[in-house]
Amino acid sequence: MGINFLSFGSALPEGVVTNDDLSHMVETNDEWIYTRTGIKQRHVAITENTVSLGIYAAEKAINKAGIDKNEIDLVVCATITPDTSFPSTAGMVRQNIGLRDIPALDVCGVACAGFIYAASVAQGLMTTGSYKTALVIGAETLSKITDWSDRSSCILFGDGAGAAILRKGDGNGIITYELDGINDVDEYLICRYPESESPFYKGEHVEYTKMKMNGNKVFTFGINSVISGVTEMLSRSGLTSDDIKWIVPHQANYRIISSAAHRLNIPVEKFYVNIDHVGNTSSASIPIALDEMTDKGLVQKGDKIILVGFGGGLAAGSMLIEL
Ligand code: UT7
Numbered sequence: 001m002g003i004n005f006l007s008f009g010s011a012l013p014e015g016v017v018t019n020d021d022l023s024h025m026v027e028t029n030d031e032w033i034y035t036r037t038g039i040k041q042r043h044v045a046i047t048e049n050t051v052s053l054g055i056y057a058a059e060k061a062i063n064k065a066g067i068d069k070n071e072i073d074l075v076v077c078a079t080i081t082p083d084t085s086f087p088s089t090a091g092m093v094r095q096n097i098g099l100r101d102i103p104a105l106d107v108c109g110v111a112c113a114g115f116i117y118a119a120s121v122a123q124g125l126m127t128t129g130s131y132k133t134a135l136v137i138g139a140e141t142l143s144k145i146t147d148w149s150d151r152s153s154c155i156l157f158g159d160g161a162g163a164a165i166l167r168k169g170d171g172n173g174i175i176t177y178e179l180d181g182i183n184d185v186d187e188y189l190i191c192r193y194p195e196s197e198s199p200f201y202k203g204e205h206v207e208y209t210k211m212k213m214n215g216n217k218v219f220t221f222g223i224n225s226v227i228s229g230v231t232e233m234l235s236r237s238g239l240t241s242d243d244i245k246w247i248v249p250h251q252a253n254y255r256i257i258s259s260a261a262h263r264l265n266i267p268v269e270k271f272y273v274n275i276d277h278v279g280n281t282s283s284a285s286i287p288i289a290l291d292e293m294t295d296k297g298l299v300q301k302g303d304k305i306i307l308v309g310f311g312g313g314l315a316a317g318s319m320l321i322e323l
Contacts, residue, residue, distance in 0.1 A: 002173035003123045005321055006067070006165040009060030010291035011053045012278065013141075013159050015046040026151035033155045038254025042158030042279030044143040049083045051092040053161035054139035057284075058093055060291070061163040067133065069097060072165075075104035076122045077137040078114025078283035080191070080312065081145060082106060089139060099135075111189070112250045112311025114138050114283025115162065116177065116319050122166055123174050134166040138283030145191050147210035156252070157211075158279030162287020175304075176236050177319040178229065188214040188221070189312040218311070222252050225310035226260035229318030233306045237320055241266045245303035246293065250310055251275040251285040272298075282311065299323055 018041045019030035033039055045053070054077060062069050077090035084092070090104035103125075107118045115138040122134040139161035148154050166173075184190065195206040226249050234240060247270055249257050254275055261268040272289050281288060286307050293299050303323045310316040 001168065002171045003126050003166050003168055004171045004173035005323060006167050007061050007065035008287055008291035008294055009057045009062070009064060009163040010284070010288040011056030011060065011161045012043040012288070013045040013048040013053065015044045016041050017044050019155070022155055025148060026154060028151045028155060036255065037156060038273070038275045039155065039279045040276045043160055045141045045159045048141070048159070050079055050081050050089055050139045050141045050161070051083050051096065053141070053159065054089055054093045054137045054163070055096050057139065057161035057163040057287070058097055058135055058137055061135065061165050064294070065165040067165065070100055071133045072099050072135050073102050074122060074125060074131040074134040075099065075102065075137070076107060076118045076134060077104070077139060078107045078110065078118035079139050080108060080111050080114065080282060081140045081142055082108070090137065093137060110313050110315040112252065112280070112282045112285065113179075113309035113313065113315040113317040115286045116307055116309045116317030117179060117315070118283070119164065119166065119174065119319060120177050120179060120317065123177070126166065126168050132168045135163060136166055137161060137163045138285070138287050140282045140284050142211070142282055145211045147212070152215050153211060153213045156280045158281050160278060160281040160284045160288050162284045162291055164287055164290070172322040175320040175322055176233065178232050178317065180225070180316040182314045184314045186214070186217070187212065188217040189314065191312070219253065219256060221314055222256040222310050223260050223263070225316040226256065226308050227263055229308035229316060230260075230264055230266070230306055233318050233320040239304065241270070243304055244270070244306055245299065247271045247306045247308065248286055248289050248293070249308045251278065251289065252280050252311065
């Protein structure tokens with residue numbers, strides 16, 4: 001008995017911002033962005049929000065799975081950019097696509113590792129509880145917390161959502177996973193809520209509520225996370241990289257991916273890369289990539305795939321799955 005991935009879905013907002021567009025907003029250029037990150041363009045919400053992107057991605061995943069939506073009995077959504085503190089993004093998706101009255105919860109604060117965390121939470125609930133079919137989502141509108149005047153970070157991020165249908169049944173499905181976190185005492189990657197408006201509050205004054213990142217520190221954390229995640233998944237399973245069809249890393253920077261591939265001595269071609277046209281979409285990046293891969297026919301049933309996410313938290317997670 002395993003927890004299997006039946007299908008994936010994704011959604012990107014209609015708005016597209018190219019590197020040239022950004023060069024009119026901050027002092028940068030296409031050549032710098034592309035050579036330092038691998039990004040050519042990113043999608044940004046014009047009318048969409050986190051819930052609507054989550055809905056589109058979820059509907060596509062449900063259609064691709066060929067299931068009746070009433071079979072879904074659990075929704076877990078990873079996001080660091082919810083539209084509301086509550087209801088949860090997962091609950092809003094549940095309501096808008098007309099699912100039954102089932103548990104729906106968000107996994108927040110683990111940023112780009114979010115999809116791995118959300119899938120792990122779903123796996124745990126399905127294994128110990130009575131849930132059979134879960135909708136797992138990563139949905140973000142990072143554009144609303146991006147500092148569009150900071151050229152060292154605004155060039156990276158994009159909006160989007162990805163989703164997966166998980167089902168309990170025969171098959172190996174999620175073979176193993178590892179969730180990691182380290183204390184971000186130096187605040188390498190952080191986004192604060194606005195200051196409390198409580199008339200009683202006398203605490204710290206919050207001046208800055210956009211995403212703040214020490215790119216170099218997070219860059220190193222990213223490379224180390226990919227290396228340790230892949231190494232851990234292989235050693236736990238007794239597999240070698242030859243047994244793995246694809247590695248799907250969080251899309252943060254092409255140089256993180258290529259450097260990790262080089263140090264792991266695994267051909268970079270085994271790493272799926274779509275950062276050129278979507279940028280860094282945080283918790284949505286891995287399921288968006290998986291949806292693209294299935295649409296392009298790049299994966300078949302029985303393929304083993306390693307997923308690795310890393311980012312704000314600081315949080316990281318890796319997962320070995322068999323389709
Ligand atoms: O999702 C997980 C979280 N995020 C990440 O994983 C991001 C990880 N970090 C990165 O991807 C990279 O560190 C960045 C892309 C953010 C920055 O690339 P870098 O190669 O580390 O550049 P740098 O910060 O070391 O800056 C090098 C130079 C600096 O100029 P000086 O001081 O050498 O004169 C920067 O001011 O490049 C300058 N620079 C830019 N120039 C043109 C920084 N951003 C830009 C820009 N355009 N957009």
